[in-house]
Amino acid sequence: MFIRRPLSLLSRFNKIKLIQSIPALSSTTSIYDQNPSLIAYKKIIDIYDFYLNTKIEIENGLPVPSTATSLIHGRTIMDIGTVVKFEIKSGLRKRSGGKLCQCDVVTDVNIAFTEGKHVKRPDVAFFFTREKNLDVDSVTTRIPHCVINVTSPGNASKDLITNLDIYLPGVNDYIVVDVREGAQKIIHYTQHKDRKHMYDKRSTLQLTCGCNLAVCAADIECDDKSCLVHHFIQR
Ligand SMILES: [Zn+2]
Ligand SMILES: [Zn+2]
Incomplete structure (x- = not known):
């Protein structure tokens, strides 16, 4: 379920360009990860951050935008x-x-x-x-x-x-x-x-x-x- 949302966001971008421009410091493939859903969440967080400049949290598997600060x-x-x-x-x-x-x-x-x-x-x-x-x-x-x-x-x-x-x-x-x-x-x-x-x-x-x-x-x-x-x- 959580995969679908970011993917629809990504379809707005040229996919080849997208793959080439994944941030070098993307943390999505840490060998320390035992938890596959966590790998997906990290990817989603990175994607929102890098492409949409939006900070999110994950609650029950769903991306939730961080609240505005003051x-x-x-x-x-x-x-x-x-x-x-x-x-x-x-x-x-x-x-x-x-x-x-x-x-x-x-x-x-x-x-x-x-x-x-x-x-x-x-x-x-x-x-x-x-x-x-x-x-x-x-x-x-x-x-x-x-x-x-x-x-x-x-x-x-x-x-x-x-x-x-x-x-x-x-x-x-x-x-x-x-x-x-x-x-x-x-x-x-x-x-x-x-x-x-x-x-x-x-x-x-x-x-x-x-x-x-x-x-x-x-x-x-x-x-x-x-x-x-x-x-x-x-x-
Ligand atoms: Zn202390
Ligand atoms: Zn005080």
Whole structure:
């Protein structure tokens, strides 16, 4: 089913030209792939990206366009990530048991969930270790232990509803930072969609790995001088 859509899109192009111009870095034939549908998904993602300049995710085998971003969306991701990176670099970030956090904190990486049924690109993903990419892979099958999504204008339901069944229970901590005007809140799911905590505007969450995570949904309107996200330098 998922094959048909991109093919119809491709028929608009000259097929010979198409084959010759497949991007050299196309990741579609990784020898590490055991999952044939994942190979197809990678191809579809590459095709949409390269020829149609459209970022997609795969949900239940179907291509779904990524939601539009906004200034507040991008800035919130950067602000949260900056604090985490700063804490890791300066050795301030500790897991339970006192071990230093060595998480790899990345944005916008394609990740295969639920045995490759879904390929998602969370806003921020935390992997326990930093690992070199084995190839020019556009999709990783490593599952992050923590995912943060910041709501996008007009499509918060994706983060608040659809994603729950995709990320949980594989991900230990799924955090939604709802930055919408009038909604500003944080929802922290731990391992199950029924296990959630809600916070007003900002909070310092305790992740399952033991690390703390400061999140804030107030963006530039944040007026809390003790906010770890927006005033962390002055701590
Ligand atoms: Zn960590
Ligand atoms: Zn703040």
